[in-house]
Amino acid sequence: MLLKNVIGQEHAKKGLLDMYQSGHLPHALLLVGEEGYGGLPLAWAFIQYIMCEHKLPTDACGTCPNCSKISKWEHADVHISFPSIKLSSDKKNLSKYHIDSFKEFVAQTSYGTCYDWLQFIDADNKQGNISKDECDEIIHQMSLKSYEGGLKVQVIWLPEYLGKEGNRLLKLIEEPPADTLFILITSAKEDVMPTIVSRTQLVPLVPIPANYLYEELVHKGITDPTAAAQIAQIAKGSYAEALHLAKQLDNDLFADLRNWFNALFAKKGADIISFVEEYAKKGREQQKNFLHYVMTILEQAIKARYIPESHVNLPDAEKQFVLKLASMQLDMDQLQQMIKEINDTQYAIERNAHSKTQLHALSISLQFIIQNRKWMGNVY
Ligand SMILES: [Zn+2]
Numbered sequence: 443m444l445l446k447n448v449i450g451q452e453h454a455k456k457g458l459l460d461m462y463q464s465g466h467l468p469h470a471l472l473l474v475g476e477e478g479y480g481g482l483p484l485a486w487a488f489i490q491y492i493m494c495e496h497k498l499p500t501d502a503c504g505t506c507p508n509c510s511k512i513s514k515w516e517h518a519d520v521h522i523s524f525p526s527i528k529l530s531s532d533k534k535n536l537s538k539y540h541i542d543s544f545k546e547f548v549a550q551t552s553y554g555t556c557y558d559w560l561q562f563i564d565a566d567n568k569q570g571n572i573s574k575d576e577c578d579e580i581i582h583q584m585s586l587k588s589y590e591g592g593l594k595v596q597v598i599w600l601p602e603y604l605g606k607e608g609n610r611l612l613k614l615i616e617e618p619p620a621d622t623l624f625i626l627i628t629s630a631k632e633d634v635m636p637t638i639v640s641r642t643q644l645v646p647l648v649p650i651p652a653n654y655l656y657e658e659l660v661h662k663g664i665t666d667p668t669a670a671a672q673i674a675q676i677a678k679g680s681y682a683e684a685l686h687l688a689k690q691l692d693n694d695l696f697a698d699l700r701n702w703f704n705a706l707f708a709k710k711g712a713d714i715i716s717f718v719e720e721y722a723k724k725g726r727e728q729q730k731n732f733l734h735y736v737m738t739i740l741e742q743a744i745k746a747r748y749i750p751e752s753h754v755n756l757p758d759a760e761k762q763f764v765l766k767l768a769s770m771q772l773d774m775d776q777l778q779q780m781i782k783e784i785n786d787t788q789y790a791i792e793r794n795a796h797s798k799t800q801l802h803a804l805s806i807s808l809q810f811i812i813q814n815r816k817w818m819g820n821v822y
Contacts, residue, residue, distance in 0.1 A: 443486040443513060443552065445501045449658050449681055450650040451484055457645060458488050459500060467492075468643040470615050470624040472601075474631050475647025478680025481627035482599055483552040484647070486512075489520055489595050489625070515545050518589035521596045523580060525556055525570030525603040527563065535573040553681040556600055556629075572603045577610040584614060584622055594622045601626045602633035615641045649679020653755050664688050671757045672696060675738040676731060690727055695735045696760055702736075706809050714805050722798035729797055733788040737781050743767040744777050776811050783807050 445455055454473070461467045473481040487502070490512040494502035502509050511517040524544065528535045537544070540563055547554060547562045554562070560570045580596055588594045601608065615624055615638060626642060628634050652674040658681065659670035665688045672695045677684035698721070705713035721729060739760070745752045746768035754761045772780075787804040791797050 443483050443490055444504055445484075445487040445491060448480055448483045448487050449553075450654045451480055451647055454484060454645050454647055455488075455500075458484075459491075461643075462488075462492060467623070469618050469622060470642040471626065471645055472631070472634070472639060472642035473625065473627045473645045473647060475629065476649070476678075476680055477555040477629040478553055478677075478682030478684075479629075479647040479650060480553060480681060481629070481647055482548070485597055485599075485625045485627055486548075486552060489597070489623075492593065492623070493517065493520070493595075515541070515548070519592065519594045521580070521583050521594075522599060523572055523576050523597070524599040525560065525572055526576075527560070527565045527568045527570055534575040535571070536576055536579055537572075538579070551682075551685060553685065555682045556603070558682065570603060571605065572598065572601070572607065574607045574610065577604070577607050580611060581614055584619060588621060592621065594619075596622070596624050598624070598626045600628060601638060602628055602630040604635070604638075606635070608635040608638050612637055612641070650681055651679070652677075655679075655681060655684050659684060659688065665691075667757060668694060668696065671760060672735055675756075676734045687731060691731065693724075693728070695732055696763070698732060699736055699739060700763065702805075706805060706812060709809065709813075714809075715802075718798060718801045718805055721801055726791055726794075726797065729791050729801070730788055733784050733791070737784050737788075739764060740767070740777055740781050740784075744774065747777075748774065772812070776814060779811050780808055783811070 445459075448455065458471075471485075473485055475481050490502040490509055491497060493508045493512055495506040495508050496503040504513075508517065512520055515522065522541075522544070523537045524540075526535055526537055526540045529539050533539065543563050544559075547559055556570065560568075580598075584594060584596055598604070604611070612635075618624065624642070626634070626638070631639060655674040655677055656667075656670050659665050659673060660667050664670070664685070665673065669688070669691055673684050673687045673691065677687060698717075701713070702717050704710070705717055721732065724732075742754055742756065742764045746754055746764055754764050756764060783804055787800050790800050
Protein backbone atom coordinates (compact mmCIF):
# COMPACT_ATOMS: atom_id res chain seq x y z
CA MET A 443 0.00 0.00 0.00
CA LEU A 444 1.41 3.33 -1.04
CA LEU A 445 0.53 6.62 0.65
CA LYS A 446 -0.64 8.02 -2.66
CA ASN A 447 -3.25 5.24 -2.79
CA VAL A 448 -4.74 6.22 0.55
CA ILE A 449 -7.80 8.33 -0.29
CA GLY A 450 -7.55 11.87 1.07
CA GLN A 451 -6.26 12.26 4.66
CA GLU A 452 -3.62 14.69 3.40
CA HIS A 453 -3.27 16.30 6.80
CA ALA A 454 -2.69 13.02 8.62
CA LYS A 455 -0.23 11.86 5.95
CA LYS A 456 1.74 15.05 6.25
CA GLY A 457 1.70 14.85 10.05
CA LEU A 458 3.06 11.31 9.99
CA LEU A 459 5.74 12.12 7.43
CA ASP A 460 6.79 15.19 9.41
CA MET A 461 7.10 13.17 12.62
CA TYR A 462 9.21 10.56 10.89
CA GLN A 463 11.39 12.93 8.90
CA SER A 464 12.11 15.17 11.86
CA GLY A 465 13.20 12.14 13.89
CA HIS A 466 10.35 12.63 16.35
CA LEU A 467 8.24 9.61 15.64
CA PRO A 468 6.65 8.53 18.93
CA HIS A 469 6.73 4.82 19.70
CA ALA A 470 2.95 4.58 19.86
CA LEU A 471 0.44 6.20 17.51
CA LEU A 472 -3.34 6.13 17.72
CA LEU A 473 -5.13 6.80 14.43
CA VAL A 474 -8.64 8.01 15.22
CA GLY A 475 -11.45 8.14 12.70
CA GLU A 476 -14.75 6.55 11.74
CA GLU A 477 -14.68 3.23 9.96
CA GLY A 478 -14.18 3.80 6.28
CA TYR A 479 -12.07 6.94 6.71
CA GLY A 480 -9.01 4.81 6.01
CA GLY A 481 -7.10 4.28 9.26
CA LEU A 482 -5.94 0.82 8.28
CA PRO A 483 -4.68 1.67 4.78
CA LEU A 484 -2.98 4.77 6.15
CA ALA A 485 -1.17 2.77 8.84
CA TRP A 486 -0.25 0.16 6.27
CA ALA A 487 1.14 2.70 3.81
CA PHE A 488 3.03 4.56 6.53
CA ILE A 489 4.71 1.37 7.73
CA GLN A 490 5.69 0.58 4.17
CA TYR A 491 7.16 4.06 3.85
CA ILE A 492 9.16 3.71 7.08
CA MET A 493 10.52 0.30 6.17
CA CYS A 494 11.13 1.05 2.47
CA GLU A 495 14.75 0.72 1.42
CA HIS A 496 14.56 3.32 -1.34
CA LYS A 497 12.15 5.91 -0.03
CA LEU A 498 11.01 8.80 -2.16
CA PRO A 499 10.42 12.14 -0.40
CA THR A 500 6.76 11.47 0.37
CA ASP A 501 6.17 7.81 -0.40
CA ALA A 502 7.66 4.33 -0.43
CA CYS A 503 9.26 3.08 -3.65
CA GLY A 504 6.79 0.22 -3.95
CA THR A 505 9.33 -2.18 -5.44
CA CYS A 506 12.12 -2.93 -2.92
CA PRO A 507 12.03 -6.27 -1.03
CA ASN A 508 10.59 -4.64 2.09
CA CYS A 509 7.87 -2.87 0.12
CA SER A 510 6.98 -6.09 -1.58
CA LYS A 511 6.77 -8.02 1.72
CA ILE A 512 4.80 -5.33 3.52
CA SER A 513 2.37 -4.90 0.66
CA LYS A 514 1.41 -8.55 1.26
CA TRP A 515 1.56 -8.35 5.08
CA GLU A 516 4.46 -10.80 4.93
CA HIS A 517 7.23 -8.88 6.64
CA ALA A 518 8.51 -10.85 9.64
CA ASP A 519 8.83 -7.69 11.76
CA VAL A 520 5.39 -6.28 11.06
CA HIS A 521 2.62 -7.84 13.14
CA ILE A 522 -1.06 -7.13 13.21
CA SER A 523 -3.77 -7.94 15.72
CA PHE A 524 -7.46 -7.49 14.99
CA PRO A 525 -10.83 -8.59 16.36
CA SER A 526 -11.32 -12.28 15.74
CA ILE A 527 -13.09 -15.36 17.00
CA LYS A 528 -12.03 -18.82 18.15
CA LEU A 529 -11.79 -21.19 15.23
CA SER A 530 -12.53 -24.17 17.48
CA SER A 531 -13.00 -24.69 21.18
CA ASP A 532 -9.53 -26.18 21.65
CA LYS A 533 -7.78 -23.32 19.85
CA LYS A 534 -6.90 -19.96 21.33
CA ASN A 535 -8.41 -16.85 19.80
CA LEU A 536 -5.36 -15.48 18.02
CA SER A 537 -5.09 -13.19 15.01
CA LYS A 538 -2.39 -15.35 13.46
CA TYR A 539 -4.89 -18.16 12.88
CA HIS A 540 -6.86 -15.75 10.69
CA ILE A 541 -3.96 -14.07 8.95
CA ASP A 542 -4.54 -15.69 5.56
CA SER A 543 -8.17 -14.58 5.59
CA PHE A 544 -7.07 -11.15 6.69
CA LYS A 545 -4.63 -10.81 3.79
CA GLU A 546 -7.38 -11.82 1.42
CA PHE A 547 -9.78 -9.36 3.05
CA VAL A 548 -7.47 -6.35 2.79
CA ALA A 549 -6.44 -7.34 -0.71
CA GLN A 550 -10.07 -6.78 -1.72
CA THR A 551 -10.28 -3.51 0.17
CA SER A 552 -8.48 -2.24 3.23
CA TYR A 553 -11.42 0.11 3.90
CA GLY A 554 -13.75 -2.61 5.20
CA THR A 555 -15.45 -2.25 8.57
CA CYS A 556 -15.17 -4.62 11.50
CA TYR A 557 -18.62 -5.92 10.58
CA ASP A 558 -17.41 -6.63 7.01
CA TRP A 559 -14.40 -8.43 8.43
CA LEU A 560 -16.36 -10.62 10.82
CA GLN A 561 -18.76 -11.46 7.99
CA PHE A 562 -15.76 -12.33 5.86
CA ILE A 563 -14.60 -14.94 8.37
CA ASP A 564 -18.16 -16.19 8.88
CA ALA A 565 -18.26 -15.16 12.50
CA ASP A 566 -22.07 -15.20 12.21
CA ASN A 567 -23.36 -13.65 15.37
CA LYS A 568 -20.22 -14.26 17.38
CA GLN A 569 -18.74 -11.19 18.90
CA GLY A 570 -15.17 -10.66 17.74
CA ASN A 571 -12.59 -9.52 20.23
CA ILE A 572 -8.87 -9.13 20.81
CA SER A 573 -8.31 -11.76 23.45
CA LYS A 574 -6.16 -12.07 26.53
CA ASP A 575 -4.15 -14.71 24.64
CA GLU A 576 -3.63 -12.28 21.77
CA CYS A 577 -2.25 -9.73 24.25
CA ASP A 578 0.20 -12.33 25.53
CA GLU A 579 1.15 -13.08 21.94
CA ILE A 580 1.82 -9.38 21.30
CA ILE A 581 3.99 -9.16 24.42
CA HIS A 582 5.91 -12.24 23.35
CA GLN A 583 6.39 -11.07 19.74
CA MET A 584 7.63 -7.68 20.78
CA SER A 585 10.11 -9.16 23.23
CA LEU A 586 11.84 -11.10 20.44
CA LYS A 587 14.70 -9.66 18.46
CA SER A 588 13.86 -8.12 15.14
CA TYR A 589 14.26 -10.70 12.36
CA GLU A 590 15.71 -8.29 9.89
CA GLY A 591 17.64 -6.20 12.36
CA GLY A 592 15.50 -3.09 11.96
CA LEU A 593 12.29 -1.74 13.38
CA LYS A 594 9.55 -4.00 14.76
CA VAL A 595 5.99 -2.87 14.25
CA GLN A 596 2.82 -3.97 15.97
CA VAL A 597 -0.47 -2.80 14.49
CA ILE A 598 -3.63 -3.15 16.53
CA TRP A 599 -6.67 -2.66 14.34
CA LEU A 600 -9.58 -1.60 16.54
CA PRO A 601 -8.15 -1.62 20.08
CA GLU A 602 -11.69 -0.93 21.33
CA TYR A 603 -12.08 -4.72 21.01
CA LEU A 604 -9.43 -5.30 23.65
CA GLY A 605 -11.78 -4.41 26.46
CA LYS A 606 -10.13 -4.64 29.84
CA GLU A 607 -7.48 -7.01 28.45
CA GLY A 608 -5.81 -3.83 27.26
CA ASN A 609 -4.39 -3.59 30.79
CA ARG A 610 -1.92 -6.28 29.86
CA LEU A 611 -0.39 -4.07 27.19
CA LEU A 612 0.02 -0.92 29.26
CA LYS A 613 3.53 -1.59 30.42
CA LEU A 614 4.67 -2.63 26.95
CA ILE A 615 3.20 0.47 25.33
CA GLU A 616 4.63 2.70 28.02
CA GLU A 617 8.13 1.24 28.06
CA PRO A 618 8.55 -0.54 24.77
CA PRO A 619 11.76 -2.33 23.80
CA ALA A 620 14.08 -0.33 21.55
CA ASP A 621 13.12 0.09 17.89
CA THR A 622 9.49 -0.76 18.23
CA LEU A 623 6.50 1.07 16.89
CA PHE A 624 2.87 0.57 17.87
CA ILE A 625 0.16 1.79 15.56
CA LEU A 626 -3.36 1.54 16.94
CA ILE A 627 -6.32 2.32 14.72
CA THR A 628 -9.63 3.08 16.36
CA SER A 629 -13.08 4.16 15.26
CA ALA A 630 -14.31 4.47 18.86
CA LYS A 631 -11.69 6.23 20.93
CA GLU A 632 -14.10 6.52 23.87
CA ASP A 633 -14.13 2.71 24.07
CA VAL A 634 -10.34 2.39 24.23
CA MET A 635 -8.93 2.32 27.76
CA PRO A 636 -7.97 5.90 28.66
CA THR A 637 -4.70 4.59 30.05
CA ILE A 638 -3.84 3.32 26.56
CA VAL A 639 -5.01 6.49 24.84
CA SER A 640 -2.85 8.62 27.12
CA ARG A 641 0.24 6.64 26.17
CA THR A 642 -0.15 7.29 22.47
CA GLN A 643 0.19 10.18 20.08
CA LEU A 644 -3.19 10.88 18.48
CA VAL A 645 -3.48 11.21 14.72
CA PRO A 646 -6.99 12.41 13.82
CA LEU A 647 -8.54 11.36 10.53
CA VAL A 648 -11.27 13.32 8.77
CA PRO A 649 -14.25 12.37 6.57
CA ILE A 650 -13.09 11.81 3.01
CA PRO A 651 -14.35 14.68 0.82
CA ALA A 652 -17.09 13.73 -1.65
CA ASN A 653 -14.98 14.59 -4.69
CA TYR A 654 -12.27 12.12 -3.58
CA LEU A 655 -14.86 9.38 -3.07
CA TYR A 656 -16.29 10.17 -6.49
CA GLU A 657 -12.87 9.94 -8.16
CA GLU A 658 -12.10 6.66 -6.45
CA LEU A 659 -15.41 5.02 -7.37
CA VAL A 660 -15.11 6.09 -11.00
CA HIS A 661 -11.39 5.41 -11.29
CA LYS A 662 -11.76 1.90 -9.85
CA GLY A 663 -14.73 1.27 -12.15
CA ILE A 664 -16.97 0.48 -9.17
CA THR A 665 -19.92 2.48 -10.46
CA ASP A 666 -20.70 4.77 -13.36
CA PRO A 667 -20.12 8.50 -12.84
CA THR A 668 -23.81 9.23 -12.24
CA ALA A 669 -24.13 6.75 -9.40
CA ALA A 670 -20.67 7.67 -8.08
CA ALA A 671 -21.68 11.31 -7.71
CA GLN A 672 -24.79 10.38 -5.74
CA ILE A 673 -23.00 7.87 -3.55
CA ALA A 674 -20.18 10.30 -2.81
CA GLN A 675 -22.75 12.77 -1.48
CA ILE A 676 -24.36 10.37 0.95
CA ALA A 677 -21.44 8.20 2.09
CA LYS A 678 -20.63 10.50 5.03
CA GLY A 679 -16.96 10.60 4.18
CA SER A 680 -16.56 6.85 4.47
CA TYR A 681 -15.23 4.79 1.60
CA ALA A 682 -16.57 1.64 3.28
CA GLU A 683 -20.04 3.21 3.24
CA ALA A 684 -19.54 4.20 -0.40
CA LEU A 685 -18.76 0.59 -1.29
CA HIS A 686 -21.85 -0.63 0.56
CA LEU A 687 -23.99 1.94 -1.23
CA ALA A 688 -22.53 0.94 -4.57
CA LYS A 689 -23.88 -2.56 -3.98
CA GLN A 690 -27.28 -1.32 -2.78
CA LEU A 691 -28.21 1.46 -5.15
CA ASP A 692 -30.10 -0.02 -8.01
CA ASN A 693 -31.70 3.15 -9.29
CA ASP A 694 -30.79 6.65 -10.28
CA LEU A 695 -31.48 8.81 -7.24
CA PHE A 696 -31.28 12.00 -9.23
CA ALA A 697 -33.95 10.89 -11.69
CA ASP A 698 -36.15 9.96 -8.72
CA LEU A 699 -35.54 13.28 -7.04
CA ARG A 700 -36.33 15.20 -10.21
CA ASN A 701 -39.60 13.35 -10.75
CA TRP A 702 -40.68 13.79 -7.17
CA PHE A 703 -39.83 17.50 -6.96
CA ASN A 704 -41.42 18.25 -10.31
CA ALA A 705 -44.60 16.64 -9.08
CA LEU A 706 -44.41 18.55 -5.79
CA PHE A 707 -43.65 21.93 -7.34
CA ALA A 708 -46.23 21.53 -10.10
CA LYS A 709 -48.83 20.16 -7.65
CA LYS A 710 -49.39 17.06 -9.76
CA GLY A 711 -51.31 14.93 -7.29
CA ALA A 712 -51.40 11.78 -9.40
CA ASP A 713 -47.64 11.89 -10.01
CA ILE A 714 -47.00 12.37 -6.32
CA ILE A 715 -49.12 9.36 -5.45
CA SER A 716 -47.46 7.13 -8.02
CA PHE A 717 -44.04 8.23 -6.80
CA VAL A 718 -44.97 7.40 -3.21
CA GLU A 719 -46.37 4.03 -4.23
CA GLU A 720 -43.28 3.16 -6.25
CA TYR A 721 -40.92 4.17 -3.48
CA ALA A 722 -42.89 2.43 -0.76
CA LYS A 723 -42.12 -0.85 -2.55
CA LYS A 724 -38.38 -0.37 -2.21
CA GLY A 725 -36.44 -1.52 0.82
CA ARG A 726 -35.96 0.72 3.82
CA GLU A 727 -32.27 1.14 3.03
CA GLN A 728 -33.14 2.47 -0.43
CA GLN A 729 -35.69 4.84 1.03
CA LYS A 730 -33.26 6.13 3.63
CA ASN A 731 -30.52 6.56 1.03
CA PHE A 732 -32.87 8.48 -1.20
CA LEU A 733 -34.00 10.82 1.59
CA HIS A 734 -30.42 11.36 2.65
CA TYR A 735 -29.54 12.22 -0.92
CA VAL A 736 -32.41 14.71 -1.19
CA MET A 737 -31.21 16.44 1.99
CA THR A 738 -27.67 16.79 0.66
CA ILE A 739 -29.04 18.34 -2.54
CA LEU A 740 -31.12 20.84 -0.52
CA GLU A 741 -28.09 21.64 1.61
CA GLN A 742 -26.11 22.29 -1.56
CA ALA A 743 -28.89 24.60 -2.72
CA ILE A 744 -28.70 26.56 0.54
CA LYS A 745 -24.96 26.84 0.12
CA ALA A 746 -25.24 27.93 -3.50
CA ARG A 747 -27.81 30.55 -2.53
CA TYR A 748 -26.16 32.02 0.52
CA ILE A 749 -22.48 31.42 -0.17
CA PRO A 750 -22.45 32.15 -3.90
CA GLU A 751 -18.71 31.70 -4.23
CA SER A 752 -19.01 28.12 -2.92
CA HIS A 753 -18.34 25.56 -5.58
CA VAL A 754 -21.11 23.06 -6.34
CA ASN A 755 -19.22 19.84 -6.72
CA LEU A 756 -21.66 17.74 -8.70
CA PRO A 757 -22.06 16.42 -12.24
CA ASP A 758 -23.63 18.87 -14.64
CA ALA A 759 -27.28 17.84 -14.52
CA GLU A 760 -27.36 17.81 -10.73
CA LYS A 761 -25.44 21.05 -10.57
CA GLN A 762 -27.99 22.76 -12.81
CA PHE A 763 -30.76 21.38 -10.63
CA VAL A 764 -29.12 22.70 -7.45
CA LEU A 765 -28.56 26.13 -9.01
CA LYS A 766 -32.16 26.24 -10.20
CA LEU A 767 -33.39 25.37 -6.71
CA ALA A 768 -31.08 27.99 -5.25
CA SER A 769 -32.45 30.64 -7.61
CA MET A 770 -36.08 29.97 -6.71
CA GLN A 771 -37.91 32.08 -4.25
CA LEU A 772 -37.67 29.56 -1.48
CA ASP A 773 -36.11 31.27 1.48
CA MET A 774 -33.67 29.81 3.96
CA ASP A 775 -36.52 29.02 6.34
CA GLN A 776 -38.41 27.01 3.76
CA LEU A 777 -35.34 25.07 2.68
CA GLN A 778 -34.51 24.28 6.27
CA GLN A 779 -38.06 23.24 7.05
CA MET A 780 -37.92 20.89 4.08
CA ILE A 781 -34.69 19.37 5.34
CA LYS A 782 -36.17 18.96 8.80
CA GLU A 783 -39.28 17.21 7.47
CA ILE A 784 -37.16 14.85 5.38
CA ASN A 785 -34.86 14.17 8.29
CA ASP A 786 -37.81 13.33 10.56
CA THR A 787 -39.20 10.96 7.94
CA GLN A 788 -35.87 9.27 7.54
CA TYR A 789 -35.73 8.84 11.30
CA ALA A 790 -39.22 7.36 11.40
CA ILE A 791 -38.48 4.95 8.55
CA GLU A 792 -35.31 3.86 10.31
CA ARG A 793 -37.51 2.98 13.28
CA ASN A 794 -39.81 0.86 11.15
CA ALA A 795 -42.66 3.28 10.68
CA HIS A 796 -44.94 2.40 7.77
CA SER A 797 -42.99 3.86 4.87
CA LYS A 798 -45.88 4.51 2.47
CA THR A 799 -47.71 6.58 5.07
CA GLN A 800 -44.50 8.38 5.94
CA LEU A 801 -43.61 9.23 2.34
CA HIS A 802 -47.12 10.37 1.63
CA ALA A 803 -47.23 12.61 4.71
CA LEU A 804 -43.81 13.96 3.78
CA SER A 805 -44.96 14.81 0.24
CA ILE A 806 -47.92 16.72 1.64
CA SER A 807 -45.88 18.71 4.12
CA LEU A 808 -43.25 19.54 1.50
CA GLN A 809 -46.00 20.81 -0.77
CA PHE A 810 -47.27 23.07 1.99
CA ILE A 811 -43.82 24.44 2.57
CA ILE A 812 -43.23 24.98 -1.13
CA GLN A 813 -46.58 26.68 -1.71
CA ASN A 814 -45.64 29.31 0.74
CA ARG A 815 -43.47 30.71 -2.03
CA LYS A 816 -44.27 32.62 -5.19
CA TRP A 817 -44.95 30.25 -8.09
CA MET A 818 -41.99 30.06 -10.46
CA GLY A 819 -42.84 27.13 -12.73
CA ASN A 820 -41.18 23.76 -12.96
CA VAL A 821 -37.91 23.08 -11.19
CA TYR A 822 -36.66 21.35 -14.22
ZN1 LIG B 1 10.50 0.30 -1.08
